[in-house]
Amino acid sequence: MEKIVEELRPFFEPNAVAIIGATDKKGKVGNVIFENFKMNKERGIFKGSIYPVNPKLDEIEGYKVYKSVAELPGDTDLAVISIPAKFVPSTMRDIAKKGIKSVIIITGGFGELGEEGKRMEREILEIARDNGIRVIGPNCVGVYVPDTGVDTVFLPENKMDRPESGPIAFVTQSGAFAAAMLDWAAGAGIGIGKMVSYGNKLDVDDADLMDYFIHDDEINVVTFYIEGVKDGRKFIEAARRITQVKPVIALKSGRTEYGAKAASSHTGSLAGADTIYDAVFKQTGIIRAEDFEHMFDLAKAFAALKNKLPRGERIGIITDGGGAGVMASDAVAKFGLKMASLSEESLEYLKEHFPPHAVAGNPTDVVGDTDAQRYKYAIEAFVRDPNVDAIVVIVLFQVPLLDEMEVIDILAEYAEKSEKPIVAVAMGGKKTEYYAKILEDKGVPVYPTPERGVRALAGLVQYSRYLERIKG
Amino acid sequence: MKVIEAVKASGRNSLVEYEAKQVLKAYGLPVPNEKLAKTLDEALRYAEEIGYPVAMKLMSPQILHKSDARVVLLNIKTPEELREKWEIIHENARKYRPDAEILGVLVAPMLKVGREIIIGVTEDPQFGHALMFGLGGIFVEVLKDVTFRIIPITERDARKMIREIKSYPILAGARGEEPADIDAIVNLLLKVSELVDDLDDYIKEMDLNPVFVYNEGEGAVVVDARIILK
Numbered sequence: 001m002e003k004i005v006e007e008l009r010p011f012f013e014p015n016a017v018a019i020i021g022a023t024d025k026k027g028k029v030g031n032v033i034f035e036n037f038k039m040n041k042e043r044g045i046f047k048g049s050i051y052p053v054n055p056k057l058d059e060i061e062g063y064k065v066y067k068s069v070a071e072l073p074g075d076t077d078l079a080v081i082s083i084p085a086k087f088v089p090s091t092m093r094d095i096a097k098k099g100i101k102s103v104i105i106i107t108g109g110f111g112e113l114g115e116e117g118k119r120m121e122r123e124i125l126e127i128a129r130d131n132g133i134r135v136i137g138p139n140c141v142g143v144y145v146p147d148t149g150v151d152t153v154f155l156p157e158n159k160m161d162r163p164e165s166g167p168i169a170f171v172t173q174s175g176a177f178a179a180a181m182l183d184w185a186a187g188a189g190i191g192i193g194k195m196v197s198y199g200n201k202l203d204v205d206d207a208d209l210m211d212y213f214i215h216d217d218e219i220n221v222v223t224f225y226i227e228g229v230k231d232g233r234k235f236i237e238a239a240r241r242i243t244q245v246k247p248v249i250a251l252k253s254g255r256t257e258y259g260a261k262a263a264s265s266h267t268g269s270l271a272g273a274d275t276i277y278d279a280v281f282k283q284t285g286i287i288r289a290e291d292f293e294h295m296f297d298l299a300k301a302f303a304a305l306k307n308k309l310p311r312g313e314r315i316g317i318i319t320d321g322g323g324a325g326v327m328a329s330d331a332v333a334k335f336g337l338k339m340a341s342l343s344e345e346s347l348e349y350l351k352e353h354f355p356p357h358a359v360a361g362n363p364t365d366v367v368g369d370t371d372a373q374r375y376k377y378a379i380e381a382f383v384r385d386p387n388v389d390a391i392v393v394i395v396l397f398q399v400p401l402l403d404e405m406e407v408i409d410i411l412a413e414y415a416e417k418s419e420k421p422i423v424a425v426a427m428g429g430k431k432t433e434y435y436a437k438i439l440e441d442k443g444v445p446v447y448p449t450p451e452r453g454v455r456a457l458a459g460l461v462q463y464s465r466y467l468e469r470i471k472g
Numbered sequence: 473m474k475v476i477e478a479v480k481a482s483g484r485n486s487l488v489e490y491e492a493k494q495v496l497k498a499y500g501l502p503v504p505n506e507k508l509a510k511t512l513d514e515a516l517r518y519a520e521e522i523g524y525p526v527a528m529k530l531m532s533p534q535i536l537h538k539s540d541a542r543v544v545l546l547n548i549k550t551p552e553e554l555r556e557k558w559e560i561i562h563e564n565a566r567k568y569r570p571d572a573e574i575l576g577v578l579v580a581p582m583l584k585v586g587r588e589i590i591i592g593v594t595e596d597p598q599f600g601h602a603l604m605f606g607l608g609g610i611f612v613e614v615l616k617d618v619t620f621r622i623i624p625i626t627e628r629d630a631r632k633m634i635r636e637i638k639s640y641p642i643l644a645g646a647r648g649e650e651p652a653d654i655d656a657i658v659n660l661l662l663k664v665s666e667l668v669d670d671l672d673d674y675i676k677e678m679d680l681n682p683v684f685v686y687n688e689g690e691g692a693v694v695v696d697a698r699i700i701l702k
Contacts, residue, residue: 232599236622265677265700267592267604270618276596279620283629469628 004211007134008204010102012194013148014078015048018100020069020091021083021107022052024060029082029106029154034060036151046149051076069094078102080142080152085109088138089123096131103128104152105137111200112139125202134208140199141175144182147193147218155179166191167218167303171209172225173198181225181292189437190296191303193218205230207238214242221302223295224250226277236284243285244470247302247463251289252277285466287459294455297447301456302463304445305421309464312389314340315457316382317363317450319394320370320402324427324450325363328392331454337461340388346381353377368399372406379410383418390457391418394425394450397435404435412442421460425453473498476674476701485701488531489538490578492697496680499667501660502693506580512558516551518579525549525582530561531575536698541568547582583693586684587643587652591660593623593668593678601668601675605661607639608682615639624669630661643685652685656692676702 017037021030038061040046050063051072057065066072069079069091079100081088085107095103105124110117121138128135136142142152146165153160163185170185170192172178178197185192194216198204206224213222222242229235242248252274281288289295315332317339319325332339339362342350350360358374359365364382366374375393382391393411397404415422424446426436436446447453475494479487487495493503505522508531509515519526530543538544542564545557558577565572588608595601599622606618617638621629634640634657645651660683668675677700685692 229598232596232622236599265592265594265698266590266612266679266681268594268677270592270604270606270612270616271594271596271602271620273596275618275620276599276602276622279602279622280599282632283622283625 002211002215004208005215007101008208008212010077011104011134011136011143011196011204012145012150013048014102014150016051016073016075016077017048017150018051018053018066018069018072018076018079020053020079020081022054022057022060022065024057027156030054032154032156033080033082033106033152034063035156036153037149038063039157040149040151043149045147049073049075069098069100072098072100074099076100078104080104080106081137082106082154085117085120085138089120089127092124092127092133096127096133101131101133103133103135104140104142105135105199105202106140106142106152106154107137108139108199110138111202121200121202128203135203136196137199138202139175140173141178141197143197144178144192144195153179153182153195161186163190163192165193165218167220168192168299169194169196169209169213169216169219169222170225171196171198171206171222173201173227174225175199177225185296188296189440190300201230205234207231207234210238210242210248214245220246220306221299222246222248223289223299224248225295226250226252232280236280239280239284239286243463243466247306248286249289249295249298249302249459250281250286251292251295252281285463285470287463293452297452297456298459300440300445301421301423301460304415304443305423305460308419308421309467310390310421310457310461311464313337313461314387314389315454316340316342316385316388316391317394318366318375318378318382318391319363319396320366320368320375320399321394321396322365322367324394324396324425325365328394328425328450328454329363331451334451335455335458337454337458340385342381343385343387346385346387349381350377369401370399371401372403372410375407376410379414379422383414383420383422388420390420390460391422392425392450392453392457393422394427394453396428397426397432398428405438408435408439408442411439411444415442415444421457423447423453423457425450473671473674476671480674480701484533486533486536487699487701488533488575489529489697490531490575492678492699493694495667495671495699496694496697499663499670501663501667502656502691503697504580504583504693504695506578508576509579510576512555515558515577515579516554519548519551519554522579522581526554527580527582528554528557528561529578529580530565531578532565532569532572533575534569534572535565538696541565543568583684583695584686586686586692588682589643589657589685589692590618590679590681591664591683592680593664593675595676596622601672603633603661603665603668605633605657606637607642611637611639611642612681623665623672625661625665627658627662630658630665633661634658650687653688653690653692656690657685660692660694674701676700
């Protein structure tokens with residue numbers, strides 16, 4: 001087994017977790033984390049053992065409490081620490097003695113808060129390096145894995161919803177962002193297979209996680225919210241390895257941080273952190289997201305269409321509303337894609353099956369009196385047409401003669417059997433959302449505006465081009 | 473490299489144009505056939521060898537912006553004019569920086585003007601050296617139409633850099649112009665990447681600005697260059 005997989009596996013599927021600083025005081029970090037594991041154990045999701053550690057308690061909710069790390073059973077392979085910062089270094093030494101190799105330090109108040117904190121961080125790192133311990137944190141919310149029940153997110157379930165499992169990994173420095181994002185993903189129905197918030201990134205960093213995710217069969221898209229990278233070259237190497245097999249999407253913040261940097265050369269004055277990150281992302285095949293929404297629009301497209309990357313950049317658009325078709329065509333130009341020109345065969349096929357007022361072309365407008373069958377003819381033509389590389393199907397479910405479930409089934413059928421990526425766009429309110437959800441559950445990524453649908457496809461095209469380039 | 477060692481030994485942290493071009497030349501980058509004259513007699517001799525008209529540029533570590541100091545004099549047509557300009561260039565330098573240490577005067581051929589590009593190198597604290605490419609003049613000054621890659625780059629990277637700047641049509645040949653020598657730019661970018669990759673312990677930043685690029689098949693030449701050491 002790969003060394004990195006061996007090292008990081010206990011973070012995601014431990015045999016036994018020690019919760020250092022577990023408490024019975026409701027709402028305290030040590031209590032929420034304990035409750036998370038306990039609930040997941042009761043639900044049958046968390047299969048390992050739970051060992052609370054607290055010198056002042058004998059028992060929490062029926063669980064035996066260990067007075068010290070030294071007393072912990074020998075099968076403990078993950079320690080989650082939520083005790084005050086000043087006690088962490090000595091606890092790390094106990095952990096080293098015990099032979100536990102994976103530690104999540106939730107506690108804040110280290111490097112982010114001055115010299116003494118930095119000194120403690122160095123001490124912790126030294127103990128970790130000397131004893132082959134991997135550390136996530138400090139100052140983080142840690143790890144969330146819905147499949148194995150690992151959940152160190154110290155925001156209780158009644159305050160923050162958890163997303164269901166899915167093929168997307170999400171990595172972030174910021175704990176608050178992690179929590180908000182998980183809550184949002186739960187609401188948006190986006191499945192997250194693994195979330196890691198690494199806080200001060202003392203040890204485990206983006207590069208380690210990329211190397212781990214290469215081998216993680218549960219994950220097929222990795223998303224990062226990056227504030228800064230410590231070891232740029234390590235990041236580049238790891239990014240190049242993973243993007244050969246899995247798409248990576250990054251949202252980079254701090255666009256203006258370089259502003260004040262004094263440079264003596266002309267070139268130096270033109271280089272900002274942002275331009276450098278742009279270069280890094282381009283050279284490593286990482287898809288850069290403009291914002292949070294874009295990141296998950298891309299993640300959704302990759303999760304569903306990873307094995308159907310477009311062979312080119314020629315987009316075909318099918319719509320039942322002229323305006324929406326124009327918006328999609330504009331977006332095609334805006335995101336550097338091209339409108340496909342349909343083959344003569346396709347045009348004839350469409351004219352043969354369309355009433356005279358429907359528009360065969362690109363966009364193909366099945367118009368407002370469409371039924372589901374008209375969509376079927378259009379999709380059939382686009383899927384067959386060698387001049388079309390990817391398809392956007394805009395469905396305004398509001399039109400009167402359209403059987404919603406029938407068009408959903410047609411889309412799902414073609415999305416399944418076509419080798420070309422198909423994304424759907426459904427604009428509307430509550431009723432549309434309801435049908436969009438059904439369509440998504442059938443494996444078709446659905447977007448609320450033509451622009452967002454096309455932009456997601458542009459990400460697929462970009463990644464596809466990168467793969468072609470590196471594979472020569 | 474000897475030039476770099478010598479500059480460091482003299483306590484300086486940047487290479488003047490003449491020194492920078494020696495480094496570039498060693499890596500096969502196209503630089504003009506120019507010579508550093510320490511005396512007026514040398515200048516006259518070099519001008520004769522190169523052939524009039526010539527340009528003169530005064531080299532001083534203290535004068536970084538040569539045109540501001542008016543120590544670049546162009547289109548010198550005769551030995552008489554050269555004698556006269558030799559005095560003027562030194563006087564201008566003294567006026568601009570009385571303490572300027574003068575390394576000599578670079579005597580250079582007058583170059584045919586080409587499309588101006590800029591190639592540069594900067595060092596990022598996290599990712600190391602990055603290579604920059606853009607069109608010169610207002611495109612870089614006003615529009616900041618430049619693109620970066622982390623060094624080392626591949627040939628594909630170089631081609632992509634050239635194509636992705638907004639002003640690329642100017643190189644490709646807009647409005648009936650001949651296309652510029654793209655292969656020459658690719659070659660320059662790759663050589664700078666190689667040079668910096670080799671000398672990354674020494675080099676901090678670098679500007680090749682401007683570089684003249686000629687029409688397809690006619691090459692390119694580095695007109696001015698600066699290298700800042702670590």
